Amino acid sequence: MKVSKKVSSVEYAIRDVISSAIDLEKQGKTIDYLNIGDPAQYGFQPPENVKQALIDAVKKGKNFYSVSEGIPELREAIAKKENSKGLSISKEDILVTNGVSEGLDMVISSIVEEGDEVLLPGPYYPPYASYVRLHGGIPVEFAVDMENSTPDIDDIKSKITSKTVAICLISPNNPTGAVFKENSLKKLIDIANESNLYIICDEIYDQIVFDEKFTGIGKVAGNAPVIILNGFSKVHLMTGWRVGYIAFNNSPQLELIRQHLPKLTRVRISTNQPVQYAALESLQGPQEYISEFVSELKKHRDLVVKRLNLMPGISCSNPKGAFYAFPKIENNPFKSDKEFVLELLKQKNVLTVHGSGFGTKYGSGYFRLVFLPNMEKLNFALDKIEDFMNSFKP
Numbered sequence: 001m002k003v004s005k006k007v008s009s010v011e012y013a014i015r016d017v018i019s020s021a022i023d024l025e026k027q028g029k030t031i032d033y034l035n036i037g038d039p040a041q042y043g044f045q046p047p048e049n050v051k052q053a054l055i056d057a058v059k060k061g062k063n064f065y066s067v068s069e070g071i072p073e074l075r076e077a078i079a080k081k082e083n084s085k086g087l088s089i090s091k092e093d094i095l096v097t098n099g100v101s102e103g104l105d106m107v108i109s110s111i112v113e114e115g116d117e118v119l120l121p122g123p124y125y126p127p128y129a130s131y132v133r134l135h136g137g138i139p140v141e142f143a144v145d146m147e148n149s150t151p152d153i154d155d156i157k158s159k160i161t162s163k164t165v166a167i168c169l170i171s172p173n174n175p176t177g178a179v180f181k182e183n184s185l186k187k188l189i190d191i192a193n194e195s196n197l198y199i200i201c202d203e204i205y206d207q208i209v210f211d212e213k214f215t216g217i218g219k220v221a222g223n224a225p226v227i228i229l230n231g232f233s234k235v236h237l238m239t240g241w242r243v244g245y246i247a248f249n250n251s252p253q254l255e256l257i258r259q260h261l262p263k264l265t266r267v268r269i270s271t272n273q274p275v276q277y278a279a280l281e282s283l284q285g286p287q288e289y290i291s292e293f294v295s296e297l298k299k300h301r302d303l304v305v306k307r308l309n310l311m312p313g314i315s316c317s318n319p320k321g322a323f324y325a326f327p328k329i330e331n332n333p334f335k336s337d338k339e340f341v342l343e344l345l346k347q348k349n350v351l352t353v354h355g356s357g358f359g360t361k362y363g364s365g366y367f368r369l370v371f372l373p374n375m376e377k378l379n380f381a382l383d384k385i386e387d388f389m390n391s392f393k394p
């Protein structure tokens with residue numbers, strides 16, 4: 001029977017490559033998984049007080065549907081967090097979602113009609129393009145300088161048409177680790193104001209930065225139509241618990257979406273209530289676990305970037321945040337970056353993700369690896385990548 005064109009166009013490179021790894025595992029091979037950005041799978045677990053908050057909520061009987069918008073205490077704590085980054089909002093401006101993924105789906109479905117264009121940073125986290133397509137829109141990539149984390153403002157301006165409805169930003173970025181600086185964010189706000197566009201800014205890695213203090217879009221948003229997506233999967237190590245949020249800036253242009261989008265939270269009833277109590281604890285309890293996680297990750301980042309740059313045929317810019325390296329394949333003996341990744345998997349049993357999975361325009365010719373595994377495992381996988389690269393040397 002037929003399926004819709006919309007659904008058949010959905011791709012998710014990060015998980016799509018896994019089937020090849022599973023085939024190898026069936027043949028008895030052990031795979032080094034460097035493909036999924038999930039800290040909890042690599043041993044970075046939520047702290048005990050957060051786990052306890054989840055257990056306590058279950059034991060206290062919080063096992064029913066919550067209000068669709070999210071429990072008030074959590075919405076309040078989230079508004080406080082976003083205000084500390086520069087916004088000036090209240091709990092009414094927050095909607096709790098089943099992760100950023102659901103928030104993204106809700107926002108895109110609320111603003112995109114057939115043929116509308118959405119600007120995405122190139123390269124981008126794949127669900128951005130998938131949801132835009134699923135809702136009938138057209139993703140349009142704009143250039144970002146990976147070396148100095150700067151969006152190409154002229155490129156963005158040249159790509160705005162009468163069909164453009166929004167500019168999406170991901171800072172820190174997945175897959176490049178680029179973190180936009182305050183002056184770039186200001187310019188993006190100016191463009192949104194001039195052209196009457198939504199700014200959708202994903203800050204899920206906001207506290208995972210290595211070199212400079214993070215500046216969020218909230219600091220420069222003024223009363224521009226900014227919608228922030230954020231969640232508890234990365235900084236708060238709660239990937240499998242599925243909780244995130246949408247934060248609306250105080251902007252008159254957001255009046256209509258604020259009226260209509262909450263209906264989507266009602267039709268999906270609610271997010272997991274006990275997990276909302278755990279998320280609350282993760283914001284209000286001790287925060288040291290975050291700085292410990294980030295200082296460990298910085299060591300991983302330094303190791304990975306240094307070693308990759310010493311390999312023949314590879315160059316890698318320094319990710320300023322998140323937990324991904326996005327090396328360029330300078331000498332690719334294979335037809336494409338996907339083939340490179342599949343050969344690396346087949347020959348050395350190391351699973352990474354092809355760059356073109358993050359957008360063909362700016363992602364092709366690269367691959368992404370996650371630097372969450374411990375130093376020993378990273379060194380082991382890097383030895384194998386090095387052997388692989390050495391095998392093509394003339």
Ligand SMILES: Cc1ncc(COP(=O)(O)O)c(C=O)c1O
Nearest residue numbers: 037099100101125174231233244
């Ligand atoms: C930029 C970005 N946004 C959102 C997500 C998914 O977030 P969640 O687990 O909250 O759905 C990811 C996961 O890799 C991501 O990299």
